[in-house]
Amino acid sequence: MxxxxxxxxxxxxxxxxxxxxxxxxxxxxxxxxxxxxxxxxxxxxxxxxxxxxxxxxxxxxxxxxxxxxxxxxxxxxxxxxxxxxxxxxxxxxxxxxxxxxxxxxxxxxxxxxxxxxxxxxxxxxxxxxxxxxxxxxxxxxxxxxxxxxxxxxxxxxxxxxxxxxxxxxxxxxxxxxxxxxxxxxxxxxxxxxxxxxxxxxxxxxxxxxxxxxxxxxxxxxxxxxSEPAGPEAEDAGDFATPQLPRVRPxxxxxxxxxxxxxxxxxxxxxxxxxxxxxxxxxxxxxxxxxxxxxxxxxxxxxxxxxxxxxxxxxxxxxxxxxxxxxxxxxxxxxxxxxxxxxxxxxxxxxxxxxxxxxxxxxxxxxxxxxxxxxxxxxxxxxxxxxxxxxxxxxxxxxxASKRASKRVTTNTTTTGLGGVRGVHLARTGNARHFSSEPDCMDGCVRDPLKNQETSLSSVSRRRITYSPSFTLVPTFECFNLCTYCNFRKNITKSGDWMDEATARAKLKLHQSSGVQEILVMAGEVHPRASNRNQWVGRAESLCSLALDYGFLPHTNIGPLSRSEMSRLFALNASMGLMLETVSSLNGHGEVS
CATH class of the missing domain: 3.20.20.70 (Aldolase class I)
Known part of the structure; x- marks a missing residue:
């Protein structure tokens, strides 16, 4: 033939x-x-x-x-x-x-x-x-x-x-x-x-x-x-790796x-x-x-x-x-x-x-x-x-160094409109523009055909931005007792944590709704608690799932250690820290 x-x-x-x-x-x-x-x-x-x-x-x-x-x-x-x-x-x-x-x-x-x-x-x-x-x-x-x-x-x-x-x-x-x-x-x-x-x-x-x-x-x-699932995998609950069919070499x-x-x-x-x-x-x-x-x-x-x-x-x-x-x-x-x-x-x-x-x-x-x-x-x-x-x-x-040099996205609240002239729907890497603005990567974008840069500083600051987003909450349980918060729940022995099936259903529901960003927010597990690592792992899993469905994750689950931030770094477009819960901020130069 x-x-x-x-x-x-x-x-x-x-x-x-x-x-x-x-x-x-x-x-x-x-x-x-x-x-x-x-x-x-x-x-x-x-x-x-x-x-x-x-x-x-x-x-x-x-x-x-x-x-x-x-x-x-x-x-x-x-x-x-x-x-x-x-x-x-x-x-x-x-x-x-x-x-x-x-x-x-x-x-x-x-x-x-x-x-x-x-x-x-x-x-x-x-x-x-x-x-x-x-x-x-x-x-x-x-x-x-x-x-x-x-x-x-x-x-x-x-x-x-x-x-x-x-x-x-x-x-x-x-x-x-x-x-x-x-x-x-x-x-x-x-x-x-x-x-x-x-x-x-x-x-x-x-x-x-x-x-x-x-x-x-x-x-x-x-x-x-991959090795067969051990005791740690059994503890992973809804986020354990599904059983694969027999893999051949x-x-x-x-x-x-x-x-x-x-x-x-x-x-x-x-x-x-x-x-x-x-x-x-x-x-x-x-x-x-x-x-x-x-x-x-x-x-x-x-x-x-x-x-x-x-x-x-x-x-x-x-x-x-x-x-x-x-x-x-x-x-x-x-x-x-x-x-x-x-x-x-x-x-x-x-x-x-x-x-x-x-x-x-x-x-x-x-x-x-x-x-x-x-x-x-x-x-x-x-x-x-x-x-x-x-x-x-x-x-x-x-x-990693490329990521580190990228623009940092912060959340601010606008108390007055003043003389705002335009609205811009903004998201790192994927934005719909209601007013003209150059595409930016790493703070500026180099046009290979014109060999020139457009700085972010040239973009008008008289503009309000927003992002269509949806919030996933891995857990409402929190060890902090903030007087202003009606979000938290008391810690229970069984743990009230969102499972993968629920998260997947919510993400699938919002795939065609215009949502572009997933906000992963949670109550905080104590830094010395035995399930602290599992808590960070649950946030990681939700971010990974959001990426699989085509969304950009933003995590805000409280103050994190450098190693915890590193785990979430590869999976997040931006990150919040809830620094109001860090008592050492009262001192000068405590946070760097």
Missing amino acids: RSRAVGGEVTYVVNRNINFTNVCVKRCGFCAFSRTGGKSDEGYFLPLEEILRRATEAQELGATEVCVQAGLPPNMQGSLYETIAKAIKHRHPDLHLHAFSPEEVLWGAKRSNLAIRDYLLKLKDAGVDSLPGTSAEILDNELRAQVSKGRISVEEWIHVVSTAHSLGFPTTSTMMFGFCESPRHVANHLILLRDLQKRAQESSQGGFTEFVPLGFVASEAPMWR GPTGVELLRTHAVARLVFNPFLPGGIRNIQVSWVKEGFKVAQLLLACGANDLGGTLMNESISTAAGATHGQLARPKDLQNLVWSLGDPARSVAQRSTCYEIVRRFQNPAVIVGSSLSEEQGEMSHSALDVVDAKSFGSFHQLISSPDHRF
Whole structure:
């Protein structure tokens, strides 16, 4: 079927991955790349200048594509993806921009208060050429809820991808397998993709350019490394991790061969819903297995990558760079004269074909045996690009320091309107403007096209702001006895704490009500109480749940220690402290 559909030619693209941040609001059980919560000290965020430097270096080394994907930072400006795309396209108009997964598109649309279609149009105007079809894993909501709570739903993934197709974006399609799924899950996933492709073809849309089966890399994945629940987990109550199905350490060799072969048959390009190209992930499977998969229906080797972070973080050991000459040798050493090799573009236009040598000596080839690549990338040391592990251990580009420099949001009460001229609905990272105001990040935003800054000081102070918000109260119990407070309840032995089911129901109710911010407020547990840690953990869980539903959390649960603040820092857009309850404020210089 492969021979009939695409002949013997094997293709690859010269590209570079730019994973600009590993900070993410989601906690997917299969993902070892993201950093948040307890691992937030390993979070990085590449500045725009570094992103552009990497894109420039890629093009100088012969790349025709940059693939831009990342985590979902909790305090992200809705305009961030658009800003990155515009900057890359302005500097490199001929570089194909393959960027932003359906999960990222959904997150960007939420942060921008835009419908998916409108947000995709913004990305298109910014220069995005095609979308990765990642964040699919297995398209089954029940399974997704077990291994990636809060992940983009099947319906949302379909909506983003089908809308992208309708707007002229070509996309890839993917499937992760070998973790918790059954053969029926795999079959349903393939059929769903085929139906989507058929719908795109019927509407004369580009649809999927390729299908990429991705074997689960287990060694560093949280759900593989997690230990069985112990006594502490039992005490977690409603916030304990749900029981996962049996986790496997990735697909077997037979599964790898069978999945690629079945995909070739399911996506028969001679039938409606067909996908012409089946891609091998050499970074997950290695070169030797990639050769076997080329004999089981696959015809494409993906990209050179240069900087591969996500599979590497999960424990893949096959490197972050495949040089063009290595990919050519991989094909030619099959020993099949019918298998030729070509460099392609992202959308499978042929850039250059290479002659297949008639004679193969041993396991290596010399340049005299065929017309091989003379790319600058062939002689580059992969170490020059740096690695994921170097990046997360380096003090450069720390996300924590980036967060620390951000604007601090404070709550004040206006007692008189005076001469206020306008009203501004404000929220860190996601605001609806009733009067014109520049977008701000880190106190100011640098326009990469104009190379200028707009300071916050230039914004009129004669303006009132507000945020549509909803309050969640983990507990009304409080050890303080403030004479002005009618909020608190007396402490009980059983504990009157909001459970996850109640919180989830409240958040779901407000998803379509215009609410953008969740205020987590609570009575205070005594600093030396045995359940103080559990009290902070409950606030953490509510903030995480709010992020999963697309809200920004603001926590105000009383004075906190530095370590307690650090726990909440990665999950909050802003924070209050109720300093009126700190008696030492009566002294001079007691609080810093």
